Ligand code: FES
């Protein structure tokens with residue numbers, strides 16, 4: 001009986017959103033009378049950071065401080081239509097809609113400021129700190145707040161913008177099968193180390209090393225947070241979670257948190273991440289977003305690591321101790337595949353020496 | 355069923371409410387006292403989202419009979435900040451990106467507060483033990499453990 005070390009590798013080309021049925025996202029932007037900007041969206045923030053990222057995108061496009069932008073995703077009945085927060089489409093689709101809406105609002109803001117300063121709007125620029133001034137002459141300026149007040153109380157105009165980003169549906173060419181199901185891809189590669197106990201069938205993930213290419217990381221801390229949390233969820237899917245019963249029928253399946261197996265804080269896995277930035281041309285400020293890709297490649301990497309450790313190839317998830325033991329039994333015992341890396345220290349070692 | 359009067363201290367406020375006998379404390383805090391900071395995740399004692407302190411000891415309020423709170427001191431996340439000053443745990447959670455959807459956060463903060471009140475310099479294992487009854491679906495736990503250690507260090511005037 002021994003503990004076996006194994007290392008597995010997986011990589012992924014990951015589609016950002018799907019174009020199969022057409023995929024629109026909308027945004028509406030308007031300013032309050034004191035020059036704060038509200039962004040109304042129907043794509044909601046599940047904790048992945050949609051509000052933070054769209055806020056940054058709007059501020060950057062408008063040319064105003066990020067503190068002066070508010071994102072409201074409260075109600076899909078009253079907000080502009082959006083397909084939703086799924087398919088890893090948020091940053092790309094919604095971000096592009098926000099850019100368009102913010103650009104229109106910026107144009108109106110510059111025109112209102114031009115009226116107040118009695119100059120041509122094309123000669124104006126923003127300083128990103130709440131002021132609009134004549135290019136090359138920072139002293140000829142007006143604040144965004146005064147511009148908004150003048151627009152709404154004197155000029156009788158709104159500072160607002162509408163944005164829609166639509167990826168039209170893509171059909172397969174009947175002759176070649178060619179189609180464009182996605183507009184851009186993100187990428188990742190992972191190396192995962194495990195130990196497998198050939199007596200109990202238990203698998204423990206000991207280390208994750210990953211590289212993710214997500215376009216520009218619009219908010220690097222949020223990207224890191226999402227990658228760490230997502231990888232943990234991948235580990236959970238690979239080894240623990242299932243809604244399907246083990247035996248013998250559905251009535252033995254999990255019904256609640258008490259019987260649905262998930263790892264806890266005691267099973268934290270050290271995870272080292274390298275984020276590579278290759279801004280995508282059609283993405284908002286180059287950011288594709290990590291999306292579901294943060295969890296997906298973890299599963300095959302763990303399955304490969306288990307094979308590497310004990311020679312058991314599991315193709316059903318989750319990889320429970322029972323499945324590992326059945327595989328070991330079918331193989332007549334552990335068959336470490338070896339030849340993997342320095343981390344194996346000779347592949348297997350006697351119990352108690354890990 | 356006739357309602358019964360119940361009085362307790364919620365954070366710094368004296369609360370008097372009438373409750374249906376057998377109500378759980380979580381419902382009374384949220385609906386009776388209007389403190390929406392404790393969350394209901396599972397209502398069966400498995401997730402920790404509803405964790406509150408009763409006389410400084412963490413309890414799952416969804417499994418606690420409201421009448422047990424009579425005359426006791428209940429602490430929730432709603433009482434952590436002093437005016438505009440966030441509690442060091444809240445600051446550390448925020449700066450350490452220890453929340454994503456935030457549903458577990460109130461329970462995590464209360465479990466962590468109970469730990470730091472008793473054990474100002476916890477080890478990593480003690481932190482993990484203290485939050486082992488709190489499920490988090492988003493963060494992978496590591497940022498939460500780090501944030502609690504950071505807060506502990508700050509409160510002791512150390513850097514983590
Ligand atoms: S709501 Fe009380 S433990 Fe889940």
Ligand code: FES
Pocket residue numbers: 047452453454455456457458459489490491492493
């Ligand atoms: S932050 Fe979402 S459950 Fe913990």
